[in-house]
Amino acid sequence: MTFAEKILAQKAGLDHVEPGQIVTVTPDFCMSHDNTAAISKIFGKIGVERVKDPERFVIVLDHTVPPSTEKYALGHKEIRQFVAQQGIVHFYDGGVGICHQVLPEKGFALPGTLILGSDSHTTTYGAFGAFSAGIGRSEMAVLYATSKIWLKVPSTFKIVVHGRLRAPLTSKDLILKIIGDIGADGALYRSVEFTGAAITEMSQAARMVLSNMAIEMGAKNGYIAPDDKTFRFLEGRAVRKYYPVYPDSDASYEKVLEFDASDLIPQVAKPHTVDNVAPVEEVAGTKIDQVLLGTCTNGRLEDLRLAARIIAGKKIATGVRMLVLPASREVLLDALSEGLIDTFVRAGAMVLNPGCGPCLGVHEGVLAPGEVCLSTANRNFKGRMGSRDAEIYLASPATVAASALTGVITDPRDVFEGGAE
C-alpha cells in the first residue's frame, strides 16, 4: 500500500483500503486559526454543548495579528472565550507564529499522525510524515462535535527528485518547477509522495516548502518519509510518542514523475496562477514595488539566513518596500540572535510581527492598483494581496533578496557570493 492507503486504513481500523474508498476516521489533531470564530458559530448550530475531545484541537491566531480592525479584534475575543469555555488547552494567541510553523515547532506535526486543518496549506505537515489535509469550516465544527469525518482514499503520485540542489537554488525553485510542469490541477485529488536523493539531502525546513505547496498542484497531501533529520527536529518538541508510517516497497502508484535538481535554474511564478512558471531569465528586469520575504512557505530561519547573506552590508533599492515576515516567534528570536534582523533593518527593510501579514491582503502591506510584488509566499492569485489590478510574482528567498537590491526581478546567481556549494 502507498502511504495514504496505509495510514487511512490504520486510522479507519481496516486491514486494507483501495483508492476511491470512503473511510470514516478520527484525526489525531485538528487545526484552525482566526476562522475559529466562524467555526464556533457553526458549532453552535449543531446543538451540542461541549467539544467532544478538546485535547485534539490546536488553535493558532495568525491571520490578522495584531488585529487591524475592530471586527478582527472582536473575532479574536470570541475565540479566546470559546477556548476558555471549552477547555481547549492547545491555544496559541497572536505573536507565536503562523499555524503551519507553530504546529511543527510545538510538536504536533508528528510522523504517522492524521492532521486536518481548516486551512488549505495544512498539507505542510506531510514533510514530517503526517497525513495532513485541509478541510472546510463546517467540517471542523462537526469534528468539534463528533471527532469523526469521512475521507476518500486518494490514489498516489510518486515524485522522484534526483540530484542535488546547489545554492542559491532552494526547494522553492524545485516546487515551482514541478508545479509549472504538471499544472495547478496536475495532482488533483492525489496523494503525493516526494522521494529521491535531492529530498533526502534537504533540510527539514526545505522539505516543508514542498509539502506546503503540494496543494498548489491540487494534491490532497504531500508526504515525505520521516528520517533522522525529522526525528532530531522533533526531539524535545513532540507532544507524544509517534509511530512513523512508510509506504510499502511494492505499493502501486498511479504515476511516477521524475525530476532532476542538479541542473535546475531559479524559477519564478508569474501572475496570476502558481503554475504560470518561467525561468528567472524570462522575467528578469521586471520592475517591482514591494518584496515579501516570509510566510508559511519561506519564513523560516534558513530562508532568512540565505536572504541576509545576499543583502548584508547593502541597501534595498530606492522605491522598493521590503517586508520581512518571520514565520514564528522562535524564528524571529533566532534571527535576532544571529544578527539577521539587524542586517534587514539596516538595509532598509520593514520587519513585521510573526503571522500571515500581507500574504492574504488584509493588512501590513497591501498593494495598490498597478503595483508589482515579488514574494516568497505560495499564491499569486489576482487580488490576493490587495488590489485586483496588482501583480504578484513568486520566487525563492534568494531571488527575492537579490531583486530587493536592484528593484527589478534579478537572477540570484548574479549576486550570490560564495558560488555553488
Added chain:
Amino acid sequence: MIEGRVWRYGDDVNTDVIFPGKYTYQPLTAEEMAQHALEDLDPDFAKEVQEGDVIVAGANFGCGSSREQAATCLKAAGVAAVIAKSFARIFFRNAINNGLPVIELKEGIDGIAKGDTVKIDFENGIVIHKGNEYHFPALPPEVLAILEDGGLIPHVRKEMGKEKYP
C-alpha cells in the same frame, strides 16, 4: 430536474476570485457574501445573477484556499449548481457540505456558452444542453446523503436525532 441559465468561466477559477480574502475574517450575512461573489473575476456576476442560474467552468474549479465562503457565497447568490470539468477537493467538499450541487462533467462542457440554458437531471446523472445528453457519475451514497439533507450541519443534526434546524 432543474433548468438554469449559464454563467461560463474557464479553468482554475480560484477561491480568491470567487470570494476575496479581505472579506474572509469578517462576519458577513449570506446576502452580503452574495454581493462579493466572483468579484475579482466577473464584477457583473453579483449584479446580474438570478436565482436558479448555473455556473459552468473548466478544470480545477475552486482551487486555492479552504475558505468555505467560496461555496456559501455562490449558494447565497442563488446558484443552483456548478458544473465543471473538475473541482479542487476542498471546494468540492465545502459545496456538498453547504448543499450546493457540484457536477463533474468530462464531456460537453466546451460547447456550453454564457447565457445558454442547461437542464440537470440529478436522479439519472444527466446534463442536457441543446438536446445533447451528457452523463456524470453519481456521488457516493455517504456524500449524496449530505447533499440531500441540505448540507453537513442539518445532516449531522438529523443523525443525532435532532430536528433539521434550531
